[in-house]
Amino acid sequence: MSASSDHEVVVEEAAVLAADLHARPAGQVTRAATGVDARVWLSVDGRDEVNARSVLAVMGLGAVAGQTVLVRGEGPRAAEAVAAVASILRTAEAVPG
Amino acid sequence: MTEASTSSEIPTVGIVLISHSRAIAEGAADVAAQVSAGAVRIVGVGGTEDGRLGTSLDALVGAVEKVSAGAGVLILPDLGSAVLTAKAFLADQEDGTDVMLADAPFVEGAVAAAVTASGGATLAEVVAAAEGARDVRKL
Numbered sequence: 001m002s003a004s005s006d007h008e009v010v011v012e013e014a015a016v017l018a019a020d021l022h023a024r025p026a027g028q029v030t031r032a033a034t035g036v037d038a039r040v041w042l043s044v045d046g047r048d049e050v051n052a053r054s055v056l057a058v059m060g061l062g063a064v065a066g067q068t069v070l071v072r073g074e075g076p077r078a079a080e081a082v083a084a085v086a087s088i089l090r091t092a093e094a095v096p097g
Numbered sequence: 098m099t100e101a102s103t104s105s106e107i108p109t110v111g112i113v114l115i116s117h118s119r120a121i122a123e124g125a126a127d128v129a130a131q132v133s134a135g136a137v138r139i140v141g142v143g144g145t146e147d148g149r150l151g152t153s154l155d156a157l158v159g160a161v162e163k164v165s166a167g168a169g170v171l172i173l174p175d176l177g178s179a180v181l182t183a184k185a186f187l188a189d190q191e192d193g194t195d196v197m198l199a200d201a202p203f204v205e206g207a208v209a210a211a212v213t214a215s216g217g218a219t220l221a222e223v224v225a226a227a228e229g230a231r232d233v234r235k236l
Contacts, residue, residue, distance in 0.1 A: 001199060019211075023128075023131075023132045023208070024131065024132055024134075026132070027131075027132035027133055027134060027212045027215075028134065030212045030216065031133070031134065031136070031212060031215055031216045032216075034212075034213055034215075034216025034217065034218055035217075035218060036217045053213070053216075053226075054209065054226070054233065054234040054236075055208060055209055055212040055213075056131065056205055056208065056209050056230055057233050059235075059236060060233055060234060072119075081205070090157035
């Protein structure tokens with residue numbers, strides 16, 4: 001946990017995957033978590049969290065359609081970043097790759 | 098060559114993949130561009146002008162120019178003379194150049210770098226993303 005400050009925000013949101021978390025949706029997740037002033041982690045089934053900024057780690061979750069992904073964010077823009085990532089997970093299209 | 102321009106007003110880091118094989122370099126660039134939703138400046142270079150296996154410093158120079166947009170360029174080589182050609186390129190650069198070499202798995206590093214670059218990250222962050230690919234298990 002980072003040091004608290006006036007702007008430190010911690011947000012958690014659960015999202016049910018609309019499609020398997022393959023390369024393309026994983027890429028969308030990482031893009032949404034990059035370049036925003038927040039740190040975002042994902043976890044599935046209580047397993048270790050992964051950094052959403054690592055597309056390979058996000059793919060490595062091996063999460064499939066119907067599973068619930070817990071999205072956790074910390075930082076000044078955590079609410080925005082977590083909402084964006086959760087939205088991608090809920091609306092991912094079921095396409096190969 | 099495979100490339101996709103970014104729609105962002107802010108210039109993003111460019112990426113050059115270099116291999117002995119044009120098919121490997123262009124294929125990896127295709128995958129990385131697709132995972133990045135096309136919002137990344139990336140090209141793959143490899144092979145000789147007549148289609149044989151090999152690497153070319155001139156081709157690398159052209160590729161770096163092609164993807165450069167002011168935010169720096171990452172070069173990711175696969176093996177052998179691709180590494181030597183990339184090092185030769187850097188040796189010719191003046192001090193303070195914004196071109197960096199990444200020591201990373203080729204496909205995984207390309208995907209990680211491209212997605213990170215497309216998110217608006219700095220050159221140092223893109224290099225770190227590529228090199229971090231070494232530590233991510235796929236199984």
